[in-house]
Amino acid sequence: MATETAGQRQVGGPPATAAVRTPDVRPMRADARRNYERLLTEARTAFTEHGTDTSLEDIARRAGVGIGTLYRHFPNRTALMGAVFQSEVDALLGYARELADAPQPCAALVDWLRAIITHASTYRGLSRALMTASADESSGMARCSVPMREAGGALLARAQQAGAVRPDVNISDLMQLTNGIALAVEESPDDPQLADRLLTLTLRGLKP
Template sequence: MARSTAQAPPRPMRADARRNYERLLGEARTSFAEHGTDTSLEDIARRAGVGIGTLYRHFPNRHALLNAVFQEALADLLQRSRDLAESASPCRALTEWLRAVITHAGEYQGLSRALMSASNDESSALSECSGPMREAGARLLARAQEAGDVRSDVSIRDLLQLTNAIALAAEQSPDDPRLADRLLMLTLTGLRAPTSASAPQGGCTS
């Protein structure tokens, strides 16, 4: 008789393990906000009142911890993409969503760099964020391409890499709060379809 390859569902955490998990997540959010995503994992564990071994049992590496911390923000971005999916202006919908992605990536110092490094590494725990993000963005991009506003050779993978690069550039230039928006507008102008009739002067820059 063939053995089933289906995986059993994960066991629910014991109450003490759940408390440790939540404390670690809370301290990680605070530490990432105050010190950036490269902050010491040992410090996060110490502030949570647990050993580093406990942290690694819950989060095998930094990307796994980042993935857990940013699930709420990911949910917001995915919901935003659904809200924009039926917009009368596919070009404007894509632009608004990309702005939201840049804002999200810029919330924590170092996050944009981590997202860029994980985008081409399917083994990274952060790929759990990258996959749903690409699917959500691809739908908005496809609508803008079908409307004739964006070139057909543009891929969502490249577009998200560009938005993360913009967030990283803005992070490194804190004295220029308009930099991210200017770079996004330059990027979207370059995406314009040559025959776009809906935005002849500025491409997808609504």
């Protein structure tokens, strides 16, 4: 009788060692959790005061930890930004759900886009980061941008079905336009009406 050699498997059946082990997901230790929360707090403050390109070393110093600790929690800047902005994104997603059954689909879409502009312009550099975020990223800003595109896509589809928005408009282009407006607002803090003017121009271009 032939003996099965290494790498061979019985045809039509699983190998003897086919049991799949699921990696253990261990809860974060108390000290690691404290470091994580301090880093998020200091990063949020730094991004608000100095923009999203602020020094990661400075954030770690303000949180009272070393830069190595920061990188253990957040492997890159986009991962840190994604974690910092997650609560704001959750609020915007919740607002999109509230608007899902609004009687005027186009007005609902515009209200949501205006909320995005207000959110993005709070942090200098956020709108640029959202504009460059790739939909196929596995982490970082994609965790913010992907669900935002999905929520916006649903609002856009309602406005299109109502005949208020051209059928050839897609959500990716619309989000780029919105983040571009947020970037313009960020760079023109002395013009409080700029967002509304640019949104009005955008809406004119969206109409059939």
